[in-house]
Amino acid sequence: MTCAWEDCKKREYRASKYCFAHKEKARDRWKELMAKKERGRKDRDIRFSKIQADAVEAGMNAAKKCIPEPMYVEGVKEIYKVDKGVCGFAWVVHKPGNDSFSYWARKNGWERHYYGGVQWWCFDFGQSMEIKVAYCQAFSKSLNEAGIKAHYGSRID
């Protein structure tokens, strides 16, 4: 077989697919390509970190503004007012789970979502579902605006 380098007619060097001279050049080209890829990954990680930080900020701002509808719980003798409203959970989902954002997310606080994709669970704001929903709604909207697909879900406890 001849060397795989363009227009080179020399014979392959041992197990290499290049001739002796081009073997070294090919290795340098490969190293350069890997370094470029690594720089690309770093740039992307920085971009995802920024997108995530913006989403958290948007969520926190929405949570601050949210005033939950009080919930009234009937006790044995009286009715209790629960200022934080209905108890529950809320989360944000991004799909698909095999894109570059998902790979980054899994290393940055997101979990695997049971129904595919990755999930950002809202751990803050006690049990107030309404505040959690406000947070997750703003969080996912912020991701969407940055070009990252996301939606939120919630469940009453």
Ligand SMILES: [Zn+2]
């Ligand atoms: Zn060659």
